[in-house]
Amino acid sequence: MKVEKTDFLIVGSGIAGLSLALKLKDFGEVVILTKKRKFETATSLAQGGIACVMGEDDSFDLHIQDTLIAGDGLCDRKIVELVVRSAPERIAELLSLGVNFDRDPDDPRKFHLGLEGGHSRRRILHVGDYTGRAIENVLIERVVASSNIRLLEHHFVADLLLSETGEGRRLVSGVLAFDLLHGEPKIYLADFVALCTGGAGKVYLYTSNPDTATGDGIALAARANCRIANMEFFQFHPTCLYHPKAKNFLISEALRGEGAILLNPEGKPFMHRYDPVRKELAPRDIVTRAIDFELKKTGGECVYLDITHLPSDYIKKRFPYIYETCLKYGIDITTQPIPVVPAAHYLCGGVYTNEYGQTDILNLFAVGECAYTGLHGANRLASNSLLEGLVFAHQASLKIKELYPQLKGRVPPPRINEPKIEDIKDEKIFISHNWDLIRKIMWDFVGIVRSIKMLEFAQKRLNLLIEEISANWGGFYLDLDVMELKNIAIVAELIVRSAISRKESRGTHYLLDYPEKREDFLKPTILLLNGFSI
Template sequence: MTTQHQYDVLVIGSGAAGLSLALHLADQAKVAVLSKGQLHEGSTWFAQGGIAAVLDDQDSIDAHVTDTLAAGGGLCHPDAVRFTVERSKAAIDWLIHQGVDFTKDPSADNYHLTQEGGHSHRRIIHSADATGRAVLSSLIERVREHGNITLLEKFIALDLISQPDPSSRKLRCTGAYVYNHGDDHVHAFHAKAVVLATGGASKVYLYTSNPDGASGDGIAMAWRAGCRVGNMEFNQFHPTCLFHPKAKSFLITEALRGEGAHLKLPNGQRFMHLFDQREELAPRDIVARAIDHEMKRLGADCLYLDISHKPAAFISEHFPTVKARCLEFGIDITKEPIPVVPAAHYTCGGIVVDANGQTDLMNLYAIGETSFTGLHGANRMASNSLLECIVYAQSAAMDIEAKLTTIPFGNPAPAWDESRVTDSDEDVVISHNWDELRRFMWDYVGIVRTQKRLERATHRIKLLKREIADYYSNYKVRGDLIELRNLAMVAELIIRSAMERKESRGLHFSLDHPETAHIARDTILVPTNFAAQDIFVSGDQ
């Protein structure tokens, strides 16, 4: 028998976006927040650099907007960019009110601001080099203090529940089926509004800076429920991930380059001046391709990031987390360079939403990295991601609050049928499929792409999806199987989007189409089961 739960609002995801929205709504609604693992296992916890915001008198909203548009390769939606940037100071003020301890400038009576790639001013507010941890710790503390918010850990969403809306011809989201690791059963959660805050899908690649949970769950669930996705071909590869056989997914923050770190070849020579006049402060796509190019040219396993020319006290004060982590692997960053490689880092595309985070499915919202707001375009500018989480969490919360009293609960959902499935004794199939998927995505749909590579990836994903579907239909669901199913879906969306873009722009670089088209267009994919629904036009913000 399927256990039933009912809340006013169901938030799937427990990072900065999900917890912020829950806090904004908690005084007016009964909210459940689902975390697929422990609360600190998501991407927010590992975010190092900071949050971009206009906080200095020498800076301006127009400058931040201009920088974001330039980094986005002509694909940013100007209205979404301005919407976000204009709310940046209010977002930071709200976080400070929640207790986030941002780093102060010892020489002035204000917060320390740093500069990162693509930014023309120092506008990155941070908490040393562990900003995500500081933000999430404060939000978790506030959430746990509020009686109207229920936190449920180790609950992983399977699929959304949708029903016809009695007042229109559209479908509306009324909840989700959720697998509980604790009792090994599927539960049904019912809600007036459902919010996807599930993060990105960088785990689809073999090398990534993201934690294991970044498996594109929200994007896959929304697609299966009939929502459009946009610009899935734009996967940001962070230029500098620690290269060490025992270091798993440790990001070397871009703030090091903001504070003067140099990228070097194995022989100690700098090279970024050969690729861009901004050198180490060029946008991430340019830096990542430059590193990839030099590694392939030299046959090198890695390149190096060197900040050892700065005073040791300065390095220890500004980058304590990076210093401590590197010391665990015998690397003293005050005396020697850090071995680095590019790694999949951020999903710039996602579920198409409007300025309130509303998707194509009534009462279903998507916020944070899982969404496609139009802010990031063809390349996300550094430290705009956490800002997007906070800004859209507030706008979605305001929209939900305004509608909540008029939204009825849906009808009881059918029980999850487990009567015809068995426990698998061949889980090795899951691990093999998982590894195969991530390897061919890295080889064929990585930093540099070709038509032939994409065709190979298309062939492989079709076969793999059939194998996964057969496995999924015959055996009881488990966390790894749920994530594998979602990763395969997202991989197909990425490949399809990359096949459609016949140019090179931002994070999508094709050797077959190296030029940038004169007209910038989003890549919008529409599910075939979506024809009967009314949808808003992409770009309407």
């Protein structure tokens, strides 16, 4: 098997991975491995923008407060303060790299700031309604231009290679990766490894996430016996386009920020009955549950988001991407309400990390959506996640630079240096069927509104599936579908186990049997892998 050595190995090419690479490039050689094409990330799909205190009427305290309220008692205040207070510095870096956030048309010295649910002030920096793509493009340009960074596409990271120091301390020595274009396994050894693998929306049947979001980083860390936290808190975005041909297209929260109204299948507004003050701008969990109740009550298939009160020219200028995309599906958003449904959107939990993005293994980091940092608590405040990726890429770079002199060239070789690769013997239909089963189980029984009966049902089904996967596809396969199937199975099991253990309703986790919040659950849910090996 080919073996390569680098200083810093980064898994993933979204905002977290690319930013971290740019921060480390002057200290050593960086390799970024990414499993599809470089821009196939959740980052590229982000529309609304990135939160940062900028307005004259705004303050750090207000942003902190809004984040804590959305997080519903489970945020780590120290982390919230760190992220909010360092936002202006991180945004200044993005500007200096060349991201051109939209300016206020009335005063071009200032930025145009969007408003989103849960924010008490306008503080969302954006580039039209394609902010993520604009950021991703600039970061990729910079990474590609750097002689000290190698970005390898179609490289799937299948496993972490672990070692131990003489004093019994666990370290990561590198990764086992599959070059999917050439069908070749490779080993990358490194002094530091950072998981920047994004979210896990693909565990659900309906999701706004890209195909890459299969929770790989969480599964990799869990297999390495790292702690995983708050997996029960999966945020469902209230408004994804409902159209047979649209694959999970998001209708940004920023439309509601500009006054769009939600209408039930009978064409009547309903948010005032669920949150009389904030209405459409209530946090996402409240809006999502309201839609879920309205759909169940009326038997309708979708609700509608109506922004037709705004002048047509303004809509086209402010939301060009959403306008064009909806028009492609025959919906003119300047004259017609948009059919929408909720979909799995953002995983608030992930690999347990400290304020430097460090996991339970000294030289293994997790940054971005795959990490649990304590920022989001039980529910993420809109537009805080791109910011989290930026801030923790910076934080991780600080710790890596601090540890580098001590670890450089001193990480022992991995315990297993030649993992065995198996051949697929069965027809691929077994794989795709199990994929569908997991996603359907999760959607039907571990969705927006849960009950213990539903969760236990899901758990039984998942455990059976995991046994079967373990018996049939236990080892390593040079096949993305098989490897990702194992990862979504691990992540689904962690979500269900966490959900069962939290006997209360808080943030995005709503349990019919326990509809109230409970004082004894004011702490994150922390789990390890359940003893199985897949």
